[in-house]
Amino acid sequence: MGSVSTSQTAARPTAPIAFLKGHGTENDFVIVPDPENALDLSPRAVAALCDRRAGIGGDGLLHVVRSAAHPEARAMAGEAEWFMDYRNADGSVAEMCGNGVRVFARYLQRAGHVEAGDLAVATRGGVKKAHLAKDGRGAEGGTGDITVHMGRAALPEEQATVTVGGRRWPALNVNMGNPHAVAFVEDLAHAGDLFTEPPVSPASVYPDGVNVEFVVDRGPRHVALRVHERGSGETRSCGTGACAVAVAAARRDGTDPAVTGEPVTYTVDLPGGRLVITERPDGGIEMTGPAVIVAEGHIDPVWLESAFG
Numbered sequence: 001m002g003s004v005s006t007s008q009t010a011a012r013p014t015a016p017i018a019f020l021k022g023h024g025t026e027n028d029f030v031i032v033p034d035p036e037n038a039l040d041l042s043p044r045a046v047a048a049l050c051d052r053r054a055g056i057g058g059d060g061l062l063h064v065v066r067s068a069a070h071p072e073a074r075a076m077a078g079e080a081e082w083f084m085d086y087r088n089a090d091g092s093v094a095e096m097c098g099n100g101v102r103v104f105a106r107y108l109q110r111a112g113h114v115e116a117g118d119l120a121v122a123t124r125g126g127v128k129k130a131h132l133a134k135d136g137r138g139a140e141g142g143t144g145d146i147t148v149h150m151g152r153a154a155l156p157e158e159q160a161t162v163t164v165g166g167r168r169w170p171a172l173n174v175n176m177g178n179p180h181a182v183a184f185v186e187d188l189a190h191a192g193d194l195f196t197e198p199p200v201s202p203a204s205v206y207p208d209g210v211n212v213e214f215v216v217d218r219g220p221r222h223v224a225l226r227v228h229e230r231g232s233g234e235t236r237s238c239g240t241g242a243c244a245v246a247v248a249a250a251r252r253d254g255t256d257p258a259v260t261g262e263p264v265t266y267t268v269d270l271p272g273g274r275l276v277i278t279e280r281p282d283g284g285i286e287m288t289g290p291a292v293i294v295a296e297g298h299i300d301p302v303w304l305e306s307a308f309g
Helices: 043-052 098-110 239-252 299-308
Strands: 019-024 027-033 060-066 082-088 119-125 126-132 146-152 162-165 167-175 179-184 212-221 222-229 233-235 264-270 273-280 285-291 292-298
Touching: 019 098, 027 043, 027 098, 043 082, 043 299, 060 098, 060 119, 082 098, 098 119, 098 126, 098 146, 098 239, 098 285, 146 239, 162 179, 167 239, 179 239, 179 292, 212 239, 212 264, 222 239, 239 264, 239 285
Parallel strands: 027 060, 082 119, 179 212, 222 264
Antiparallel strands: 019 027, 019 292, 060 082, 119 126, 126 146, 146 285, 162 167, 167 179, 212 222, 222 233, 264 273, 273 285
8 A cells, every 4th residue: 555645526425425344364444335436535534434443444445436437547447447546544545455456346246336257447556457256156245266467566776674673674675556665584573563664764765655564484485474554554464565575575586487487476474364476477466365345334424524524
């Protein structure tokens, strides 16, 4: 995830609005269906909705909008009918969220907008292609894995150092449409509490902040991580982070599919579950994992009015 600027021109709601709650490897989201972009989801309102004590609670919010109805996505409407207007838990706007794309796709399936098979989703990080596995349960109960084609990783030359509790590690700079600093450590406890963003220096490498992953080895092409997501704190899972870690691990291990001509797959364990990441010889990265809708309802209009502003 990552923060970018945006503007909304839609109106403040005057009636209750529907919501759903979903998660992908326990990276959880408030889902707000708004096909015609009629809602002005201010940062304050998003933060209130994502508050785990006073709101619904989530690592972020998935604002479901038709691409043609959103000024940031109209140019992608020919490729993708739906736009994932993603927000971090603090209300800031994000370029991309890998677990969010899977949950977004699961919602579209549940709502009957799409069926199992291939799907294109517009994001601020470009159009992402997803594949919903057939599991025999139909649009209202899909539980099969979803594969998202995450695009290519960029490996900027500028490198950084991560510091926690007196320990320092070099961090590989990986961009998955949002920035990541990947540090390989001996013990995941070395990451500390991750309530606040670990210091990364020099600051000039990540002028808009960064998602920081701490990684340990579990076996051949098998790693585990903890992550501090920019704008959300430590989360149970991060899809783009898992992709960044798989790429970083492959390069550390001396493997580059573009050179070998063979795809490479890493199993990535996160606190909330497991993702399987494959990097292809053409540079494309595929992420496979679960996505579940757990609840739906309506937001109380009195509370909602107090939250918007």
